[in-house]
Amino acid sequence: MPQQFTPDNFYTICDRLAEMDADLAHILQMHGYPPMWSRPNTFESLVHIILEQQVSLASALSALNKLRERVQEVTPARILLLTDAELKECYFSRQKSSYTRYLAEAIISGQIDLAVFEHMEDDEIRRHLTALKGIGNWTTDVYLMFALQRADHFPVGDLAIVNAIKALKSLPKETPKEELVLIAQQWSPYRTVASMMLWHYYLSKPKGK
Template sequence: MLKQFNHSNYHSICDKLAQSDADLANIIKAHGYPPLWSRPNTFETLVHIILEQQVSLASALSALNKLKEYIQEITPARVLLLKDEEFKACYFSRQKTTYTKYLAEAILSGQINLTELEQLSDDVIRTKLTALKGIGNWTADVYLMFVLQHADIFPIGDLAAVNALKRVKSLPKETTREEVIAIAEKWVPYRTVASMLLWHYYLSARTPAPPSPPRKGGL
């Protein structure tokens, strides 16, 4: 059975995490509950996540909005009508142009069906997504967490989440990936919601706060 979170159980999951982890409890005490960040399960959303790879949220959103302004609706069919020069005019790098076109072709050919992914397990979804050019574990993590709202994902490739964990746990900067993963294991089966709390902490320390978690991950 898939473990998911939604508006009806989100705060109660936060409370469960707070009961078992004093550092997460302190985040809620200081900053309140984190927003329930979510995105629709669409081609446009996946393009947006691809754009966010290794850049700021602001620049990714700027490129997405420029593309939307240019073609009105971001669909696989419309994207594939564009030439590389037109992508470049919408602030897409050559690499992300390639990834976006490949994703569009995969959806139109039936290689990937976003609606069908909603019924599959984390591992199967990850396997299907990472088989696509330009999509790695970080992109799959963001999709699982924000789009499908699967409850037990920790995005180890996400710098904001990892750095926030180190800060709230007072860990040295040289703390290893394996040590971070071991700490996150204590939040099973709600590692996604714990990550939301970490992002909430990260954002609350910054002014002004952007509308959604800052992420600089890999593919």
Template sequence: MLYPKKISKIVLVIQTFNQSNFKIVCDTLAAGDADLAAIITTCGYPPMWSRLNTFETLVHIILEQQVSLASALSALNKLKERIQEITPARVLLLTDDELRACFFSRQKTAYVRYLAEAIVSGYINLESLAGLPDENIRAQLTALKGIGNWTVDIFLMFVLHCADIFPAGDLAAINALKRVKGVTQSTCREQAAAIAEKWKPYRTIATMILWHFYLASPKPSK
């Protein structure tokens, strides 16, 4: 096993990750967890999923709520095709019918409008969120209708690169964890989150390894 060779390169616990330390953290996790090590050995390192800190990104994450990634991307691209640049001001110029023509559900039409209005009014400043503690970011964003903990988790993980987030509401992560750890399908989210405690302070990167496994593996038959 080669993983321990890189552990010494992380002297202090990192709060955020980037391209220069991402694989080192993967190796650190693998050195302490044989199941994660097996994923990296079999599937390679996971992508370091990352998105820009923009209104468009939050719209994208909202669209991804409880639907396939392909469906969400289709709606985002349809919106981009209509207004070219996805900004709060341009979205607010669209009627509900125009947003529905972009494959937005009634609920997500309302959610995106609330977000756009919050940014235009100055209630939310996405750039300033980057300097706040995680709990403050969560409090500000979840105060908006349609933004719950899963949406904030993905924002913290993909946009701000916070190193220690486990999205307990993410079905792909939960199902991958169950398969990797060999626990029963009846294991609840709270129990899965408790298992993930072992991966502190790098639960975000552990989750990305789980997603990588989930995407690379054939789905079990029902």
């Protein structure tokens, strides 16, 4: 079973990472511990992550809340009852409407089972999820990190993470993602928690004019 982080070991892992990397120690000194962001392992959580693709967190949450208002409980069956027009009224783009429907159909058909994922290896979960239209590595990374609390993921496709690590380590803007992946390798097997420290740094740091 892949290593997980929990409320019991989260701060200890942060401290261990700070001992490994002076820049991560700086985050703790300046901003304190990051929140232990987590979400339930549900269809709704995956829909939420799909909504977060390439938009602001606030926009995604607004769409999710609008969906909740319409269907009360966000389930695969209820999603499949909605028309394109109804999903559009919930601020779903045409693409995200289709991605959400594909996910709903995959769950109803038994192609994927979120409860079974809790006992699967990370690579196997990734293979199942990325086989679905509209779910790539970033969506899978965030699901593994937030819904399953898997401890060793670095979402290099996340713009906030990329900007945070470049700012924290004074790297040139043109630094390739491959180099960032190599830097993150030193934080293994706790790259998820290091990523949460980076998100915390990004959200806490005053934005430039």
